[in-house]
Amino acid sequence: MNKYELALVVNAKIEDEARAAVVEKAKGYITRYNGVISEVEEWGKKRLAYEIQKMREGYYYFIQFESDAACPAEVERHIRIMDNVLRYLVVRKDA
Template sequence: MNKYELALVVNAKVEDDVRAAVVEKAKGYITRYNGNITEVEEWGKKKLAYEIQKMHEGFYYFIQFEADADCPAEVERHVRIMDNVLRYLVVRKDA
């Protein structure tokens, strides 16, 4: 099992419960593909480096998880089409 981190930037204009649902859905995709979530960090609302979809702020979340090599591609495939996700990135963390 490799260690990965999913970075999510969620739309800042949505309600708290909608934002929480987006994060839970992303966590659900990780567990669906046999990933084990180890930590979830919420950094809160931050100013974006550049405008995305006419928005200047977003909520940042970092989800650390352990999974097999095929899991990150499947998670990205699903997160790519999620509503209210401005940007995402899955990176492998070194040991």
């Protein structure tokens, strides 16, 4: 099992419940593909480096998880089409 980190930037203009639902959905995709979530960091609302979809701010989340090599591609495939996700990135962490 490899260690990965999923970085999510979520739309800042939606309600707290909707934002929590987006994060829970992303966590659900990780567990669906046999990933084990170890930590979820919420960095809160931050100013974006540049405007994305006419928005200047977003909520940042970092989800640490362990999984086999196929899981990150599947998670990215699902997150790519999610509403309210401005940017995402899955990176492998070195041991």
